[in-house]
Amino acid sequence: MGYQSMRGNSSQLLSRIAAGDGHGENSSYFDGWKAYDSNPFNPSSNLGGVIQMGLAENLLCLDMIKDWIKEHPEASICTEQGLTDFEAVANFQDYHGLPAFRQALAKFMGKARGGKVKFDPDRIVMSGGGTGAQETLAFCLANPGDAFLVPTPYYPAFDRDFCWRTGVRLLPINCYSSDNFKLTKAELELAYENAQRDNITVKGVLMTNPSNPLGTTMDRDTFKTLLSFVNQKRIHLICDEIFSGSVFNQSEFLSVCELLEEEPSYDRNLFHIAYSLSKDMGLPGFRVGVIYSYNDAVVRCARRMSSFGLVSSQTQHLLAHMLSDDDFTSEYLAENKRRLHKRHGEFTSGLEKLGIKCLPSTAGLFVWMDLRQFLKESTENGELELWRVIINDVKLNVSPGSSFRCTEPGWFRVCFANMDDATMHIALRRIGDFADKLKEDTTQMQNKKRFNKKLRLSFCRLNDGAIVPHLMSPHLLSPRSPLVKASN
Template identity: 25%
Template sequence: MSSHLTQLASRLDNIAPFHVMELAKMAAELERQGRHIIHMGIGEPDFTAAPSVLAAAAQAMADGRMQYTSATGLPELRAAIAAHYRDMYGVDVAPSRIIITAGASGALLLACAALVEKGAEVLMSDPSYPCNRHFVAAFDGSAKMIASGPEHRFQLSADMVQQNWGEQTRGVLLASPSNPTGTSIDEDELRKIVEVVRGKQGFTIVDEIYHGLRYDAAPFSALSLGDDVIVINSFSKYFNMTGWRLGWLVVPETLVPPIEKLAQNLFICASSLAQHAGLACFAPAAMTVYEARKAEFKRRRDYIVPALEELGFKVPVMPDGAFYVYADCSALSDDADELTIAMLNEAGVVMVPGLDFGPSTAHRYVRISYATSMENLQEAIARLRIFLSGRTQ
């Protein structure tokens, strides 16, 4: 029987493999061989949903509330998120502007489907989360990666946006706090960026998926900068619900009908079970749990940063959010990819090289996730101390 290989779409040429997942596969193979591996690679909280959220999911299943919802989501959940913005950030957002999505990835997919067309250019910082540029590529646009170093907290500035805006530029895609750096954009700088983009009649998308995990500043959302700012968020990180695939998108009222049309066709709706569970996230009992876990993440950050620096890593910018450290490893190796593979094979510790996040930091930076227990972090530092001492002898 002859096989026929269907010709693939050319857009796939613009989507690179995800090295984070490749390292995860290597680590899984070592675990199958009986090795104990400490995972500081994938950005997934070691906590799960709060007990009251799990109970709400079980009750929804028992009650048979598993049918399709509206493509925009449960009205009660949209209202609860609007109330959360009012209570947490002091921002009034109409529930009608909130669209419930299949995770932040679903939100970004819908936003790019609505705003990116063939040949369109979207400005992003280098380094940044790789999937964001691939969402743009999926709709035949291109991400223009702008190198941003420690002096800019690895984020875009208004001047960078102004200088790099070209004829094909249609908007910017920001992340604050950022993956991989854990750094946020200063409030005044973000305001200036929005003003520059607004002046050019472009769009501003701000990924705030880690926004609940900011440690050193008062809560601030880009939604306070105007109704034209598009914000992405999710239940995955702060609410510890990664596998539930539940997120949301806040858009101007004029964008709701076209995005609803896209959601109807692409997704029908987000998981109804996850939506009913998500409602319980905003109850006081659950918020108490999540705030305690946030404090634990901060405790881990305050341990891991100086511990890494003692080993010879350089942390040029203290991460103020998320659960990542972006560390310069050039004093230890001139090849971050080689170093992370050696750390995995010899020390049993998973870190991620800068390859995924953009060319400007690809070979001298590694991303460390501290979304694991303090005991694991301490054991990882002990192993790395032995591993690195062996490399210098």
């Protein structure tokens, strides 16, 4: 009896975090991953499986990294050439991180931003991937119940990374397709005023630049408006620049660091950057996250907290060698941009031939695809109905805009850099077949409606063409009407 009672009240034995679902993974964004995991596409063994287009991974330049590792066995402590460093690296390390790694990482971050800014290695704090960087910043800057404003659409996992364990809230700044989802001062002010009206403490703004999921970069005027806003309100700005080295046209990318250098009147204590090697280097499994803050207190606190998710010394040791190789990093960044640009062009032109448009973009590993023309109804339910068909019938894991808090139904994020050319063409063919089927169904439905309309009108005319008023009454198609049988 006691055992059954304990089972029945098991949630009372757990914390609110353990018993709740604040992780945010009960969403279509993560459900798409589960659909892929249960039936993954494989060109050799499962051609009918789900193609993963919901995961922003960059596989296009991994061959360059593998070649470098082959040519530099001394960089690994697991080879004969690098074994002399095994003991030093394997022993406990200060959670400041290996000095050589922080120096190499600071140099790489500057190079990824076109060499227009420099980073101080002493301000770099490491974390377990971009997830750890976001959570640590949330812990350092806000209390449970406090909020950060975030432009929509935004990365769905922020609800987990930034909020789940910290208790911090995210409040949307609505952006719209009418101006390519550009952040406006009016919506920024409105989101802040709404929070104040609801007695919610706003501690800052969280944004991604380049944008995830839009693949766009923030222009100078908009950026200056945002920086002036947070400086005036005395709130923080967290700028996630995880795709900064994945911009097809480097001149279009503006880092927050550049504006801080140009405008000394801004209070630097309010500005923080999150970064990772997961996207630009295609190394998400290495779990290298970075916090770069201009606030000394945040650097100190984040460094103390980094012991909960420090990057392994073996990983730091290897990457310190790799990122210190100037010739390699220069060649890699240039080739990465070239391959991303090529793949982006091939994919978007393939969609355009199918009559499908995407938001113009110049960065990231994905496109913001417009499928509004295929919605049965322009609602979130209509979007999810379309998404379920794409997942279950077309066998493509694409992510619906509603999971990114997009206010306009019918937009989908589609990743294109996590597959080879052959798989991309299979995906395009599936999309084409799907689009043709939907267009055919739509045409048949429209023809049927036109036929029914003409049929009804024909019963309302006499031989001389005059319309008899009483035949237009609602009783025309009643169950008793003899015309019902005639219309079948």
